[in-house]
Amino acid sequence: MIQTIPTPIKAAGLMVLAGATFALVNTALQGATMLNGAAAPNVTFWQYFIALGFYLPWILRHRGALKTDQIGLHVLRVALAAGGVQLWTMGLAHVPIWQAIALIMLSPFFVTFGAGVFLREEVSLHRWGAVLLGILGGAIILEPWSDRFQITALLPVGAAALWAASSVVTKFLTHRDRTETVTIYLLLLLTPINAGLALGSGFTLPTNAIWLVIGAGLLTALAQHVLVQAYSMADTAFLQPFDHLKLPFNVILGFVAFGFLPTGSMWLGTAIILGASFYLLHQERTPKAAGTPA
Numbered sequence: 001m002i003q004t005i006p007t008p009i010k011a012a013g014l015m016v017l018a019g020a021t022f023a024l025v026n027t028a029l030q031g032a033t034m035l036n037g038a039a040a041p042n043v044t045f046w047q048y049f050i051a052l053g054f055y056l057p058w059i060l061r062h063r064g065a066l067k068t069d070q071i072g073l074h075v076l077r078v079a080l081a082a083g084g085v086q087l088w089t090m091g092l093a094h095v096p097i098w099q100a101i102a103l104i105m106l107s108p109f110f111v112t113f114g115a116g117v118f119l120r121e122e123v124s125l126h127r128w129g130a131v132l133l134g135i136l137g138g139a140i141i142l143e144p145w146s147d148r149f150q151i152t153a154l155l156p157v158g159a160a161a162l163w164a165a166s167s168v169v170t171k172f173l174t175h176r177d178r179t180e181t182v183t184i185y186l187l188l189l190l191t192p193i194n195a196g197l198a199l200g201s202g203f204t205l206p207t208n209a210i211w212l213v214i215g216a217g218l219l220t221a222l223a224q225h226v227l228v229q230a231y232s233m234a235d236t237a238f239l240q241p242f243d244h245l246k247l248p249f250n251v252i253l254g255f256v257a258f259g260f261l262p263t264g265s266m267w268l269g270t271a272i273i274l275g276a277s278f279y280l281l282h283q284e285r286t287p288k289a290a291g292t293p294a
Contacts, residue, residue: 002168005166007233007234008233008234010233011230011231011233011234012230012234012242013285014226014227014229014230014233015227015230015242015243015245016242016245017226018226018227018230018274019242019245019249020178020225020244020246021219021222021223021226021244022219022223022246022249023097023101023246023249023250023252023253024215024219024253025047025216025220025223026092026097026101026214026250026253027097027213027250027253027254027257028212028216028219029043029047029089029092029212029213029216030092030093030254030257030258031209031255032205032209032212032213032216033089033090033092033093033205033209034092034093034094034258036206036208036212037206037209037215038206038209039198039201039204039206040090040092040093040196041086041089041194041197041200041201041206042198042202042203042204043089043205043209043216044085044086044089044194044197045191045195045198045203045214046077046199046205046213046214046217047089047201047216047217048085048190048191048194048217048220048222049191049194049195050211050213050214050216050217050218050221051217051218051220051221051224051277052187052188052190052191054218054219054221054222055221055224059184059187059188062180062184063184065178065181065184066128066181066184066185066234067181068177068181068185069176070173070176070177073169073172073173074173074182074185074189075189076169076188077166077169077170077173077182077185077186078166078185078190078193079188079193080162080163080165080166080169081162081163081166081186081190082190082193082194082197083162084158084159084160084161084162084163084166085159085163085190085194086194087155087156087158087159087167087195088100088104088156088159090152090155091152091153091155091156091158091159094150094152094153094155094169095150095152095153095155095156096254096258096260096262097250097251097253097254097258097260098247098250098251098254098260098262098266099141099153099156099262099266100155100156100250101156101246101247101250101251102141102247102266102269102270102273103138103141103142103153103156103157103160104156104159104160104163105160105244105247105270105273105274105277106134106135106137106138106160106161106273107155107160107161107163107164107167108164108277109130109131109134109135109276110160110161110163110164110165111167111168112127112128112130112131112162113131113164114164114165114168116128124166126279127128129279130276130277130279131276133272133273133274133275133276133279134227134267134272134276134277136272137270137271137273137276138157138269138273139266139267139269140265140268140269140272141265141266141269141270141273142154142157142269143263143265160208170182181292183294187228205224206218244274244277247270
């Protein structure tokens, strides 16, 4: 029965599964940090250390892919990714899941900005317009003019920016290195960087947070595996709309686990971000369909 399902449908289902799994990860991380007081660097270290253990057999099979002449860029890319992970986990210690996940959706706009400014890629006025709309949506979600605004709400925005910068470096790396090489260096370098950041807090976890962090680590490995599988089966452009379904998953789990209810500004800001995302996606696909440069 499963064999008769078209490959794009399987890929879409895997993307939805990845989003749901990441929502469980976020819930576990918020439970460990916000409810049980675990230090974000410690949580992040153990989360990705456990995930690395899941990937070790794959790394051993592909150790020939370690050859590279861009080791400095690999370190930079992973350092940016590690910074994003740290800010994300710290954000979950202070910010409701619905707000954090909505703000992380700004990442594609930071990627577009970075590609234009640092990689000198051609970015059309349409794409710059989408970037500005995305920032507007993020501002509406943040509500910096409101008495409810807290500076910690900027942590997910910082995570989105760092992950976007990491994506820009990744794109540069893939011009000369294989995908396997880029993936292996991410997995190998992320854990020691997280370990260095966790030194100051001693790697310890509150007793009530241990199982939450173990669960987050195992689910992270599963989610990454499912995500890669989805991308191996279908184009990114096709899968992007299904990735946005992670928002309702996080909203539902945030309400069930912590009683977090989104405000009206979240829905307006998210609608603007989604609209800008689909517009940006349309602009990415149109030149390919028309056979003309962007």
